[in-house]
Amino acid sequence: MATKANIAEHKNVWVFAEQNGGKLARVSLEMIGEGRKLADKRGCELVAFLIGDDVKSEAESLIAHGADKVILAQDPELKNYSTELYTDIICKKADAEKPEILIIGASAIGRDLTPRVSFRLNTGCTADCTELDIDEEKELLVSTRPAFGGNVMATIICPEHRPQMSTVRPGVMAVPEADKSRKGEIDEISVHIKPEDSKIKLIDSVEKEMHCASIEEAEKIIGVGAGAADAESMGYIKELAKELEAEIGGSRPCVEQKVIEHEVQVGQTGKNIRPELYIPCGISGAVQHTTGITNAKYTIAINKDPNAEIFKFANLGIAGDAKTILPALIKEIRRSKGKE
Amino acid sequence: MKIIVSIKQVPNVTKVKWDEDGSLIRAGLPTIINPVDKNAIEAALQLKEKHGGEVTVVSMGPGQVESALREALCMGADKAIQLTDRKFAGADTWATSYTIGCAIEKIGDYDLVITGVEAMDGNTAQVGPQMAEYLKLPLLSYAVGLEAEGNKVRIKQKLGDYERTLETETPALVTVEKEINNYRVTPIDKILEAFEKDIPVWGVDDIGADLVHLGLKGSPTKLRKVYSPKIEKGQVEMLDGTPEDIARQVVGKLNDKFLI
Numbered sequence: 001m002a003t004k005a006n007i008a009e010h011k012n013v014w015v016f017a018e019q020n021g022g023k024l025a026r027v028s029l030e031m032i033g034e035g036r037k038l039a040d041k042r043g044c045e046l047v048a049f050l051i052g053d054d055v056k057s058e059a060e061s062l063i064a065h066g067a068d069k070v071i072l073a074q075d076p077e078l079k080n081y082s083t084e085l086y087t088d089i090i091c092k093k094a095d096a097e098k099p100e101i102l103i104i105g106a107s108a109i110g111r112d113l114t115p116r117v118s119f120r121l122n123t124g125c126t127a128d129c130t131e132l133d134i135d136e137e138k139e140l141l142v143s144t145r146p147a148f149g150g151n152v153m154a155t156i157i158c159p160e161h162r163p164q165m166s167t168v169r170p171g172v173m174a175v176p177e178a179d180k181s182r183k184g185e186i187d188e189i190s191v192h193i194k195p196e197d198s199k200i201k202l203i204d205s206v207e208k209e210m211h212c213a214s215i216e217e218a219e220k221i222i223g224v225g226a227g228a229a230d231a232e233s234m235g236y237i238k239e240l241a242k243e244l245e246a247e248i249g250g251s252r253p254c255v256e257q258k259v260i261e262h263e264v265q266v267g268q269t270g271k272n273i274r275p276e277l278y279i280p281c282g283i284s285g286a287v288q289h290t291t292g293i294t295n296a297k298y299t300i301a302i303n304k305d306p307n308a309e310i311f312k313f314a315n316l317g318i319a320g321d322a323k324t325i326l327p328a329l330i331k332e333i334r335r336s337k338g339k340e
Numbered sequence: 341m342k343i344i345v346s347i348k349q350v351p352n353v354t355k356v357k358w359d360e361d362g363s364l365i366r367a368g369l370p371t372i373i374n375p376v377d378k379n380a381i382e383a384a385l386q387l388k389e390k391h392g393g394e395v396t397v398v399s400m401g402p403g404q405v406e407s408a409l410r411e412a413l414c415m416g417a418d419k420a421i422q423l424t425d426r427k428f429a430g431a432d433t434w435a436t437s438y439t440i441g442c443a444i445e446k447i448g449d450y451d452l453v454i455t456g457v458e459a460m461d462g463n464t465a466q467v468g469p470q471m472a473e474y475l476k477l478p479l480l481s482y483a484v485g486l487e488a489e490g491n492k493v494r495i496k497q498k499l500g501d502y503e504r505t506l507e508t509e510t511p512a513l514v515t516v517e518k519e520i521n522n523y524r525v526t527p528i529d530k531i532l533e534a535f536e537k538d539i540p541v542w543g544v545d546d547i548g549a550d551l552v553h554l555g556l557k558g559s560p561t562k563l564r565k566v567y568s569p570k571i572e573k574g575q576v577e578m579l580d581g582t583p584e585d586i587a588r589q590v591v592g593k594l595n596d597k598f599l600i
Contacts, residue, residue, distance in 0.1 A: 020501070081499070083469070083479050108500035112481045115433065115466035119473040124434055124560030127464035142564065149353030149461055154566050161560040199478040203494070203505035214501075220599070244600070263501075269463065277599045288354070298597060300590060306578070316593060317578040318586055328583035332591045336600060 005123070005162035013039040014099040014163065016090065017050040017062055017070075018109050021207075022079075024058045026175065026217060027105030029065050031168060033176035034132055035103055036066035038141070041134040042100065045069060049093070051086055053079035056186070063184035065176050070186050077193040080202055081109050087116045089191060094121055099163040101141050103132065106167035114167050123161035129168045130272070130291075141166065150268030150291045171216035171272040172295065208263075215264045220246035220277045223293075224260055226253040227282025227304060228322040234259065236326035237281060243333045249273065251289045267292035281322040285310030302326075341393035341488060343384040344447060345417065346440055346455040346471065347377035349401050349408035353461050373408045376456030378415070380516050382523035383486050384454050385416045391488060394418045396447060400428055400440055406539055413534035414526040421447065425543035430556030433462075437470030439554060442547040444475060451510040452493065457482060457517055468515035478508040484519045 015035040017028040032048060039046035048067040050059050052074060059070040073089050094102070094117075102117075104110040106128045118125035126143035130153075133142045140157050141164040147154040158164040215221065222241050224234065229250075241248050249264040249271070266273050267289035278296035282303060283289060290313050293299065301314035302322050311317040318325055351369040373381075384395045397412040399405050400423035409420035423443050431439060444453060453475070458465035472479040480486075484503075485496030494507040498517055544551065552558055579586045594600045 080504075083481070087473075108482060108498070111465045112469060112479070112499075115437075115464075115469035116473045116479065118466075119434060119437060119470040122560075124432060125466065126561055127433075127462075127466055147462065147566070148351075149356065149463070151353060151356045152566050152568055155564040156561050157564050158561050200480070200506050200508045203507055205502050205504040207502055269460075277594070277597075287356075298599070300593075301576075311576045311578070314576045316590065317576040318590075319578060320583065320586070324583050325586060328587040329590055332584070332587035333594075333600060336591045336595060 004160040007160070007162060010098045010100040010162040012045045012047050012097075012099050013042065014047045014049055014094070014102040015067070016102070016104040016110065016113070017048045017058070018105055018107060019050065019052045019055055019058055022052060022055055022058070024061060025105065025107060026214075027107050027110070027168075027170040028062070029175040030170065030173040031103055031105050032062060032065045032067055034168060034173045036176065038101060038103070038132060038134060039068075041136065042139075044100070047071060047099070049090060051078050051089060059186050061178065063186075064178040064180050064182050066182070068184050070184065072186055072188045073191045074188065075191050075193045077195065077198070078191070080205055082198055082200065082202070083112055083116055084200065085193060085198055086113055087120060089189075090117050091120045093189065094163065102163040102165045104165070104167045106169045110167050114165060118165045121163065123163060123165055124158040125165040125167065126156040126158070127167050129166045130172050132166060132168065140164070146268060146291050150288050169272050171274050215247055215249045215266065216271050216273060218247035218249075218273065219275050220244050221249050221266075221273055221275045221279070221296075222246050223266060223278060223280035223283050224248060224250035224254050225280060225283030225289075226251065226257075227284070228302075229254050229257055229259045229282065233282065233322045233326070236322065236330065239330050240279075240326055240333075243330055243337075244277070246277070246279070251283050251286070280310055280314075281326070283310050284308050285313060341387055341391045341452065342450045343387060343393065343395050343452045343454060344444055344450045345377070345380050345384045345395060345397045345412070346444070346453065346467075347381065347397055347399045347408060347412060348374045348459045349399060349405045350374045350459050350461040371404065371408070373411055374456055374459045374461075376458065376460075376516065376518050378523040379518050379520050380454045380456045381412050381415050381417060382521045383483075383514070383516050384452070385524070386521065387452070387486070387488055393451075396421065398423065398440060398443055398447070400424070400436060400443075402429075409539050410534060411526070413537055414531050415524060416527070416530055420537070420539045422539050422541045423547070424541050427544050427551065427554050430559065431554065432559035432561045433464050433466035433470060434560050435554055435558040437467050437474055438558070439547070439549060440467070441471050441474035442549040443542060444471070446542070446547050452488070453477065453511070453513040455513075455515055457515045465515075468513065472513040475513065477511055477513040480506055480508060480512055480514045483514050483516045486514060486516065486520060
């Protein structure tokens with residue numbers, strides 16, 4: 001049970017590297033970037049933990065992006081994510097090697113895997129962090145996450161249990177540059193899994209067709225809010241998205257009205273975005289939405305209410321109705337591109 | 341089929357207001373059953389209606405959590421158990437999962453444990469998987485569909501970009517998404533019946549929990565500080581003029597920044 005750890009025995013920063021269909025998830029590289037910083041502050045190694053089938057080339061990519069070592073577990077039975085098999089493998093190795101810190105991307109898989117691992121390792125886990133740091137004096141991981149429905153931020157530590165575990169929201173941290181000349185060690189561990197080792201049978205797995213690869217990775221995004229969710233405004237938003245080669249995301253009310261899919265919801269219960277350009281239309285700027293947009297580089301907000309909260313998060317503000325502003329904007333963009 | 345549903349009573353955080361200094365006003369927030377936990381109750385009731393059996397709802401919280409359990413009984417749950425003890429207070433997800441896990445062990449004899457994926461106040465999505473680990477149950481998470489046949493239970497799982505079908509044998513723990521069903525409006529005839537039911541209150545001694553793992557003291561994670569997210573005010577440049585004027589200014593900026 002949750003007995004306190006012998007802290008001095010624990011060292012190194014571990015990152016769980018998620019793969020889907022044999023390809024690293026972007027969030028895994030974000031975690032490598034963040035893990036590298038933590039490992040440098042602690043003066044220790046950064047170790048990536050990769051589980052899958054035939055994924056050695058991805059292990060090399062993890063090293064190129066900043067890992068010193070990759071623990072690699074490969075087996076045909078590990079091709080698809082399994083809570084129980086992945087938990088068993090990680091926990092056995094963690095019991096033997098005693099990492100000080102373990103960070104995991106807060107994707108669907110990460111949020112499923114991490115709590116089970118943390119409970120078995122008798123340690124705490126801070127979920128969905130947006131910021132990680134080291135308290136160098138106390139030698140502790142300091143994790144910051146939105147709490148209370150995103151209305152406040154909470155800073156959380158895990159002083160007496162190891163590893164200190166956190167999941168980090170996708171899209172919050174940057175992907176580091178790859179350096180192919182980086183050298184690292186690959187520690188392939190032997191796993192022999194029989195189908196009957198898994199109590200859960202995977203009957204089928206279908207990749208859903210998405211409107212875009214992922215809203216978190218989009219460079220330009222137009223946001224739809226309740227104030228621009230009518231058919232006419234949506235028509236203009238789609239046209240503008242085409243002109244700018246932007247993706248369309250939006251706030252929770254639009255998901256509930258089925259104007260957009262949950263996959264492209266931006267904010268506390270949706271995705272964090274970090275586009276070069278964000279254009280929220282008819283979004284009032286409730287904190288549930290704005291916690292997801294703070295990493296947008298350039299924001300142009302359109303809202304009828306000149307006092308809307310969204311303007312506090314914008315570089316440019318337009319107090320007006322999307323229905324009248326957008327057609328003029330589309331026309332002007334076309335003119336600028338020499339189309340009209 | 342014997343089903344235990346674990347629910348949480350939460351402040352309605354979508355109704356949060358801020359005072360003039362930008363501080364959160366917590367007092368006076370209405371409490372509700374965490375909405376996706378109502379989908380969990382509904383999922384259990386539908387299984388019971390199809391296969392027979394019994395639905396027991398359990399919730400940990402201060403005394404007022406009784407009202408959430410009462411509401412669950414109104415929806416049609418057969419029994420409710422309230423976990424209230426000062427020693428449970430201040431628990432993080434680890435200690436919460438341990439406490440509810442102990443209570444579920446105490447109830448014993450169940451086929452399924454069902455709970456919502458996450459609570460709307462904390463949004464950690466940790467307690468379901470952690471209870472599964474404590475109880476050594478297979479975990480069927482993110483269910484958007486759920487069916488049972490004999491000792492087999494099968495879900496449709498929404499795992500990020502993938503939709504998967506998973507199957508296991510009972511007992512198992514299922515976490516449900518709100519898409520799984522539309523939960524029922526409380527049937528009138530159940531209300532009176534529900535208010536006559538006894539809701540036992542269990543404390544530390546009743547669930548046989550180890551004191552060192554409970555509440556704030558038993559929680560591996562500690563809250564260091566809480567603050568309001570910083571809002572950087574006064575940066576915005578508001579554009580004036582006709583829609584055409586505004587459009588020209590916007591396109592100018594976009595061109596400057598190579599965004600067109």
